Amino acid sequence: MRREPPQRLGDYGPLFFPAGMLTLFFVVPFATMIAVSFFQRQQGGFYTPAFVLDNYARFLSLFFGKVLGFSLFLAVAVAIACVVVGVPFTYLLARSSRKTQIAWLVALLSILSLSEVMIGFAWSTLFSRTAGITNLFVWLGLMSQAQALTPSFGAVMTAMAYQAFPYTVLVLYPALVRLDPTLSEAARTLGASPAKAFFTVVVPALRNTILATLIMVFIFALGSYLLPQLLGRPQHWTLSVLITDQAIYQSNMPFAAAMAVFLVLVSLALVGLAVYAGRQKEAK
């Protein structure tokens, strides 16, 4: 097939539709949000166009700093947990029989059909004292008494990792299926045990895929606002929870918008840093 640069305006035709959709549904709302973040708030749920920095100034407090810090920490923790479990899991999945692969992939995809609310309530039941998994541990003799595992940080982490895990596997799967299986076999003939071959050959060869997965799960986890409320204590609430609270319950749109803009900037900066670090290592 011959490829040449577009000559006339008409050659760009196929791009108009996606560009239009992107402008209408992403650029316009995002620009509106940035604009609102500088508006003046009126008591009673309204705002007037202005250019004030109050909303950002209010945000620069220890309290919001801590919440932002916790949100980023939680998102990173979920991303790492998903990748640590997901890479070996997907590696084994990609090497199992076709039937096993299909069964697992269907099960994982069906998790995607569950809403965040359902996942949250399911886990809060599982972690409850009366009907939770601790009853099973008592029955097995592992624990003396059933106890509630929620609200806690562990419960929030578990549910968020559960929700993000199918995405992790779906991003890793194509790369792992395409990975030359003789790479780890070659490492074994050269004297590496199967575990050593996995860590010295398979993982480094997949570095870019793993980095991309980390970033995707990180951003996905950053947007979670229901699970921290359902399964965590107030100190486990993320910035997304506070944004929802300000936007919906406090009717303070400008402040919510300012926080959202800040969250986007911080996460973009972190992603940029991760990609940059990846490039540096590759160039070495």
Add this chain to the structure above:
Amino acid sequence: MSGLILEHVTKQFGTFTAVNDVSLAVADGSFVCLLGPSGCGKTTLMRMIAGLDLPTGGSIRLSGADITQVPTHRRDLGMVFQSLALFPHLTVGENIAYSLRIRGADKDAQKKRVDELLAMIHLPGFADRSVNKLSGGQRQRVAIARALAISPKLFLLDEPLSALDAKLREAMQVELRQLQQRLGITTIVVTHDQREAMTMADTVVVMNGGEIRQAAAPVDIYRRPADSFVADFIGQTNLLPFETDSTGRAAVLGTSIEGLAPLTGPEKGLLSVRPEDVQLAPAGNGLIPGTVTFVRDLGGTIETFVEAGGQQVIAVSSPRNRPAVHVGQTVGIKLDPATSVVLAK
């Protein structure tokens, strides 16, 4: 006893038998080619020698020790894969040093050995290059150097040259054979290319249907094939049916032949005659009559296709001995009894 010894090695995948009761002794320092069509079990056999697949029956011994169940990474071998399997995230030097690093060799020893090996494969100064920027032939050499880094007891190569173009492949065959002779390392190569096997091997092992059909020196495989599969697979041959009458006299395509190797066994069978051993002469004089159907002049050789008794016979000659024939001409086919091989049908 030293060397590599396979005894009754069998591999079954479910109900399918990939390798069936294979016994083979490979002497120390010899070069063996496992040759056969795809699906004949040669790669499975090599994978069992490497420990990547475990046999379902039989035993494998290396230098006297039973290694049948020893995991791959404790077998001290070097293997070159068909895909080469160079590690994309490591440089040429790091690839070659991988087996040394895994065994905890110190940095200086690693560097010294890498430089030695790079000199051996004629790529000095390549240590810091990326493996992704090498040509096919260079990648091939790096894979060979990586496999030889620990001076393994056994050097295995699975279709190592199949990714190279024809000219480079022939050059690498010669180079590989010279390298093996210099190092004196026991080497096994899997290939489906009989020219490759004939070029390199001390012993060619012809396999089909998971079994060894013949294991012998290249010339013997060519000159004295054990059965019609080997005769047909190695080079070009004419397989002509013959019958012996009550007096033990053989007739090929209805014409009796004198002086054929003693026929004690079969009364019916096949005669393998290499095309270069077929001579064409004017019809008559007790020769097999046939009609020329096609002449292929390749410059270096001339192939004449002759139809005789419903069978196609090919004769190859050099330009110096060009037969004076044309399509449609009736000729006599002269077989040399000394070079014709009697095969059971």
